[in-house]
Amino acid sequence: MEKVKAKKQYGQNFLKDTTILDKIIQSMPNNNNYVVEIGPGLGDLTKNLVKYKDLTAYEVDTDLIGILESKFAIQIEEGKLKLIHTDVLEAWDKQKSLHDGRYDLIANLPYYIATNIILRAFEDKNCEHIIVMVQKEVAEKFTAKVNDKEYSSLGIITELISVDSKILFDVPPESFDPPPKIISSILYIKKDMDKYLDKDFNKFLKACFVQPRKKLSKNLTSVIDKNLISKIYEELNINDNVRPHEVSSSLYSQMYTKVKDGRN
Numbered sequence: 706m707e708k709v710k711a712k713k714q715y716g717q718n719f720l721k722d723t724t725i726l727d728k729i730i731q732s733m734p735n736n737n738n739y740v741v742e743i744g745p746g747l748g749d750l751t752k753n754l755v756k757y758k759d760l761t762a763y764e765v766d767t768d769l770i771g772i773l774e775s776k777f778a779i780q781i782e783e784g785k786l787k788l789i790h791t792d793v794l795e796a797w798d799k800q801k802s803l804h805d806g807r808y809d810l811i812a813n814l815p816y817y818i819a820t821n822i823i824l825r826a827f828e829d830k831n832c833e834h835i836i837v838m839v840q841k842e843v844a845e846k847f848t849a850k851v852n853d854k855e856y857s858s859l860g861i862i863t864e865l866i867s868v869d870s871k872i873l874f875d876v877p878p879e880s881f882d883p884p885p886k887i888i889s890s891i892l893y894i895k896k897d898m899d900k901y902l903d904k905d906f907n908k909f910l911k912a913c914f915v916q917p918r919k920k921l922s923k924n925l926t927s928v929i930d931k932n933l934i935s936k937i938y939e940e941l942n943i944n945d946n947v948r949p950h951e952v953s954s955s956l957y958s959q960m961y962t963k964v965k966d967g968r969n
């Protein structure tokens with residue numbers, strides 16, 4: 706193995722377990738989509754992906770870029786792999802989409818920005834599937850359903866924007882070098898390509914969950930006038946005692962539409 710010291714500030718835990726790498730490859734959707742990888746690291750997942758699909762990989766670490774360029778010289782030359790040396794969040798700020806055509810995001814994500822990356826992938830109109838390694842607790846939030854204790858803005862947004870979302874399998878710390886302190890999971894999301902969420906919807910949901918154990922109506926008073934809350938509750942037949950995790954995603958969506966209409 707290369708003498709590379711993993712950098713904590715970039716969330717570097719390199720996946721070494723070949724069984725897990727095989728399982729990720731087996732979970733790739735059977736389609737003609739291009740692939741985007743975020744954080745190729747030392748290239749262990751990249752090496753497997755490029756056997757099946759052409760891909761672009763975004764890597765922030767200068768030291769790793771050098772290693773990847775020599776390791777994948779042939780695939781780069783053949784146009785099968787495009788390496789982009791940048792912070793992927795900056796790339797998204799500049800170009801809105803990580804690829805010109807429809808693509809699937811397949812990656813072992815840096816955990817410190819994993820949630821942010823998934824939310825950006827939701828907004829990216831060319832991204833169809835998201836198959837990513839994240840911290841197990843994060844995967845549980847994205848796949849939580851109404852009344853689950855983990856149900857929050859992430860689960861609601863996922864339900865509204867996807868046709869399928871699930872945890873495929875867990876990955877123990879020993880599968881990585883160095884091993885992280887937490888259990889990881891492979892999260893699978895297939896987006897509904899006809900759906901798009903208003904960019905302020907997430908802000909509205911955050912306000913709804915600001916004190917998750919309090920009544921939803923109480924949380925809403927920080928962002929909406931009390932009279933409007935009463936009107937919306939009556940129109941949508943919502944019980945005043947309801948807590949934020951007890952309201953379905955479609956009801957949140959209807960509430961948000963009424964809040965916007967009520968403000969205009």
Ligand SMILES: C[S@@+](CC[C@H](N)C(=O)[O-])C[C@H]1O[C@@H](n2cnc3c(N)ncnc32)[C@H](O)[C@@H]1O
Binds near residue numbers: 717720750794
């Ligand atoms: C958990 S490691 C995964 C490495 C490799 N894919 C693997 O499976 O072994 C996360 C990778 O994301 C890279 N990374 C961290 N922050 C990034 C950013 N903002 N933009 C692009 N890559 C980033 C790290 O340098 C590292 O290579």
